[in-house]
Amino acid sequence: MTADVLPSYLAGAWSRGSGAGTEVRDAVTGETVCAVSAEGLDLEAAVGHARSLGWSELQKLTFPARAAAVKSAAAALQARKGELYELSARAGATRRDAAVDVDGGIGTAMVFASLARKELPDSVVIAEDEPVMLGRQGTFAGRHVLTTPRGIALQINAFNFPIWGMLEKLAPALIAGVPTIVKPATPTAYLAEHAVRIIIESGALPEGALQLVSGSIPGLFDLLGGQDQIGFTGSAQTAARLRADAAVTRRSARFNAEADSLNCSILGPDATPGTAEFELFVDALVTEMTVKAGQKCTAIRRALVPADRLRDVAEAVSAKLASVVVGAPGADGVTMGALVGLSQRDDVRAAYARLVAAGSAVFGDPDKVDVHGAEAELGAFISPLLVRVDDVDRSEPHEVEAFGPVSTLLPYSGAEQAIALAARGEGSLAGSVVTHDPDFARDVVLGMAAYHGRILVLDRDSAAESTGHGTPLPQLVHGGPGRAGGGEEEGGLRAVRAHLQRTAVQGSPAVLAAVLGLPQS
Numbered sequence: 074m075t076a077d078v079l080p081s082y083l084a085g086a087w088s089r090g091s092g093a094g095t096e097v098r099d100a101v102t103g104e105t106v107c108a109v110s111a112e113g114l115d116l117e118a119a120v121g122h123a124r125s126l127g128w129s130e131l132q133k134l135t136f137p138a139r140a141a142a143v144k145s146a147a148a149a150l151q152a153r154k155g156e157l158y159e160l161s162a163r164a165g166a167t168r169r170d171a172a173v174d175v176d177g178g179i180g181t182a183m184v185f186a187s188l189a190r191k192e193l194p195d196s197v198v199i200a201e202d203e204p205v206m207l208g209r210q211g212t213f214a215g216r217h218v219l220t221t222p223r224g225i226a227l228q229i230n231a232f233n234f235p236i237w238g239m240l241e242k243l244a245p246a247l248i249a250g251v252p253t254i255v256k257p258a259t260p261t262a263y264l265a266e267h268a269v270r271i272i273i274e275s276g277a278l279p280e281g282a283l284q285l286v287s288g289s290i291p292g293l294f295d296l297l298g299g300q301d302q303i304g305f306t307g308s309a310q311t312a313a314r315l316r317a318d319a320a321v322t323r324r325s326a327r328f329n330a331e332a333d334s335l336n337c338s339i340l341g342p343d344a345t346p347g348t349a350e351f352e353l354f355v356d357a358l359v360t361e362m363t364v365k366a367g368q369k370c371t372a373i374r375r376a377l378v379p380a381d382r383l384r385d386v387a388e389a390v391s392a393k394l395a396s397v398v399v400g401a402p403g404a405d406g407v408t409m410g411a412l413v414g415l416s417q418r419d420d421v422r423a424a425y426a427r428l429v430a431a432g433s434a435v436f437g438d439p440d441k442v443d444v445h446g447a448e449a450e451l452g453a454f455i456s457p458l459l460v461r462v463d464d465v466d467r468s469e470p471h472e473v474e475a476f477g478p479v480s481t482l483l484p485y486s487g488a489e490q491a492i493a494l495a496a497r498g499e500g501s502l503a504g505s506v507v508t509h510d511p512d513f514a515r516d517v518v519l520g521m522a523a524y525h526g527r528i529l530v531l532d533r534d535s536a537a538e539s540t541g542h543g544t545p546l547p548q549l550v551h552g553g554p555g556r557a558g559g560g561e562e563e564g565g566l567r568a569v570r571a572h573l574q575r576t577a578v579q580g581s582p583a584v585l586a587a588v589l590g591l592p593q594s
């Protein structure tokens with residue numbers, strides 16, 4: 074029996090691609106969920122629909138009105154989030170994992186809506202700064218204004234956060250007035266499709282503001298140019314390929330990439346066994362390895378530990394990993410679900426093999442795991458895997474991203490070496506330093522800031538309120554230099570402004586006031 078092709082939402086209607094498509098299977102049972110195909114769909118019409126109807130409908134709304142629409146869309150998802158939880162389990166996500174994606178995504182959209190309603194003008198144009206007087210008589214001035222480009226946002230998302238990844242891009246784009254086409258990753262496209270369906274059914278958004286392509290998008294980049302923006306999340310390899318397209322290199326479509334990274338967490342020299350910081354470090358590492366079965370771009374891949382403490386950390390982390398219960402989401406006692414699919418598990422095993430060849434295995438067997446509530450051979454289950462690499466000059470721990478419950482322990486001596494090792498990741502999304510020594514914290518934060526989009530300093534004072542190493546927040550920048558993609562998302566209203574065109578307008582003060590719709594004194 075051939076699977077039903079997942080619908081796309083284009084030019085105001087649901088339609089299905091032709092052909093058999095790519096089959097997507099349940100991560101736990103191996104049953105077919107759907108097929109994904111965009112073959113034969115009219116993407117040119119979709120782009121036209123966004124540019125004409127979507128753009129003009131959004132321009133009828135001021136920033137706060139668009140924020141209100143985003144808030145209603147988020148509220149519609151909130152009201153039906155149980156459906157998204159249920160579907161998330163098919164992708165191997167436990168309830169805790171689904172909360173990160175579903176509640177995290179809804180919360181992010183709500184925060185953007187709230188910031189925009191409070192802080193952006195009731196207008197379609199923003200004055201970015203005060204006028205700069207350019208003449209002695211005060212008759213000629215300049216001011217930077219932000220307006221909506223006459224284009225669309227294409228968002229291309231990774232499989233691991235189908236809801237959060239979509240909403241964290243969608244909210245700022247729509248508030249900026251930019252109509253959006255969403256292209257989810259194939260393995261979890263059915264989750265994005267359901268979320269889009271809920272939003273469309275709610276009627277929260279103006280017509281043409283949101284479209285969905287379930288499937289691949291050959292030819293779509295050919296339709297994009299200087300007024301358009303592409304927001305990509307996924308592997309560094311795909312980012313490099315897309316960034317080289319003529320839409321970006323010749324026609325200057327804006328391209329923002331959030332790629333993979335070899336994030337590190339550094340245990341401070343002061344954090345000996347028995348201190349609060351030692352426990353916090355161990356807990357954070359286990360959490361980052363097991364939430365979403367380690368399929369998180371911000372997860373701790375490299376745990377840097379003072380050389381004389383490697384064994385203590387290895388033992389403490391192994392003891393906690395031994396109590397992780399792998400199995401079907403929702404089954405009794407299960408604390409870690411499955412990877413998204415069998416081919417993802419093959420990739421994780423291959424990456425693990427490269428890491429372990431550079432050092433030694435500390436915990437877990439990539440080919441053996443006790444599975445609760447499901448048949449081990451049908452689902453994409455894998456044990457948490459901890460590796461130790463004593464030769465820190467080896468390239469593997471700094472280059473190989475095993476996108477699963479895998480982390481590597483690395484020894485260091487002194488702040489300088491910790492900073493140098495952090496930098497070997499060549500740019501990361503998130504780093505953390507677990508220490509109660511402010512001088513060590515300062516040295517390390519300043520030393521590694523250039524390589525990081527976000528750094529958490531964790532200690533006994535902030536632990537209770539800390540949001541953790543791996544959690545991007547809508548108020549703070551998410552992104553990272555170099556290998557992490559060189560992009561920037563979130564960061565409060567920076568994300569909205571990033572979608573707008575900045576223009577320096579020059580003229581008399583009265584003209585500048587008129588442009589901004591301000592009273593002309």
Ligand code: NAP
Pocket residue numbers: 229230231232233234256257258259260288289290306307308309310311312314315330331332333334369370474476502557558
């Ligand atoms: P991926 O294979 O690079 O795919 C990412 C997206 O690109 C998917 O939607 C994919 O579609 C699409 N794509 C692939 N080739 C394309 C092409 N030629 N034209 C247009 N679109 C194309 O990554 P993934 O396996 O989904 O995600 C895992 C990776 O993402 C990990 O490396 C992880 O670190 C990274 N990640 C980063 C962040 C971040 O915020 N920085 C967040 C999450 C994940 P198909 O699925 O249909 O091929």
